[in-house]
Amino acid sequence: MSFSGDVKEELLRIQPEKNCCMLAELSALTQCCASLRLAGGGKIRVVYETENSALAKRIFLLLKRRMEITPQLEFNRHKRLGGRRLSILTVPEADSRRLLIALRMIQESEAGPVFKGVPRAAMTRRCCRAAFIRASFLGGGSVTAPEQEYRLEFISSAARSDTLIKMLEKSGIEGRVAHRRDGEIVYVRRGDDVVSCLALMGAHRALLDMENTRINRDARNRANRARNCDEANLKKQLSAGESQAQAIVAYSLAHSLSGLPAELQEIGRLRMLHPEASLEELGQMLQNPIGKSGANHRMRKLMEIIRE
Numbered sequence: 001m002s003f004s005g006d007v008k009e010e011l012l013r014i015q016p017e018k019n020c021c022m023l024a025e026l027s028a029l030t031q032c033c034a035s036l037r038l039a040g041g042g043k044i045r046v047v048y049e050t051e052n053s054a055l056a057k058r059i060f061l062l063l064k065r066r067m068e069i070t071p072q073l074e075f076n077r078h079k080r081l082g083g084r085r086l087s088i089l090t091v092p093e094a095d096s097r098r099l100l101i102a103l104r105m106i107q108e109s110e111a112g113p114v115f116k117g118v119p120r121a122a123m124t125r126r127c128c129r130a131a132f133i134r135a136s137f138l139g140g141g142s143v144t145a146p147e148q149e150y151r152l153e154f155i156s157s158a159a160r161s162d163t164l165i166k167m168l169e170k171s172g173i174e175g176r177v178a179h180r181r182d183g184e185i186v187y188v189r190r191g192d193d194v195v196s197c198l199a200l201m202g203a204h205r206a207l208l209d210m211e212n213t214r215i216n217r218d219a220r221n222r223a224n225r226a227r228n229c230d231e232a233n234l235k236k237q238l239s240a241g242e243s244q245a246q247a248i249v250a251y252s253l254a255h256s257l258s259g260l261p262a263e264l265q266e267i268g269r270l271r272m273l274h275p276e277a278s279l280e281e282l283g284q285m286l287q288n289p290i291g292k293s294g295a296n297h298r299m300r301k302l303m304e305i306i307r308e
């Protein structure tokens with residue numbers, strides 16, 4: 001199963017207990033998965049459709065427990081879904097209006113009913129915000145596997161994006177909107193925000209997976225950086241040693257080294273033989289070994305004479 005699938009499976013095991021949270025969850029699921037079928041005479045029916053049968057079961061139970069509504073359940077195999085089964089829950093006419101009013105999704109206006117809004121508690125209480133965001137994810141969310149880039153997104157619409165972004169913001173999570181041909185997406189991209197979002201929704205197992213991967217990856221990156229740094233130093237040392245050796249060879253061909261002070265001749269000859277050696281190593285090769293700074297001093301002196 002995909003990482004998104006794992007997260008959804010984990011989230012479906014969390015049952016909202018409080019009345020306020022059940023309503024917040026129903027609100028999000030109604031926005032994500034339901035459409036309103038308008039009949040004549042102001043009659044409305046709320047119809048939920050989802051390919052996820054576990055989610056259909058959850059919507060069914062929420063309607064029953066929170067609203068005492070028994071929706072009619074049907075299954076449909078859709079050609080456009082490649083033969084996958086679609087669960088369809090239809091709320092009876094008599095209950096649909098009551099449901100929409102409870103969800104604050106219906107407002108009467110002169111031009112007829114206007115559908116918008118969310119239960120007030122969903123905006124103000126943390127428990128309800130968590131329930132709303134969790135249900136939005138269940139209804140139309142996805143998250144990339146932690147090995148890839150961090151990205152968590154919700155299928156949204158022009159009417160819903162603002163609400164979702166405000167709710168994320170109140171939980172300290174930065175959400176952004178992307179416009180697609182077929183609607184809008186609200187997405188969370190920073191690693192910390194994706195982690196906060198998973199925590200808020202209650203996907204703790206997924207969170208652990210993600211943190212582990214992140215820790216491993218960071219450790220790997222640090223090791224790579226350290227190795228690259230060593231390699232760069234090594235290269236620098238090699239090229240410095242090589243250019244010294246070349247300069248000494250050129251000087252000895254033109255002038256011979258025998259006119260130089262004995263300690264400079266010695267280190268010069270060693271350098272020609274060992275262009276790859278560090279100064280510390282060269283110092284140790286001397287007849288009377290000296291440390292790195294001594295070797296450095298001698299080499300500098302030699303180079304000054306050679307370059308004059």
Ligand SMILES: [Zn+2]
Nearest residue numbers: 020021127128
């Ligand atoms: Zn609540």
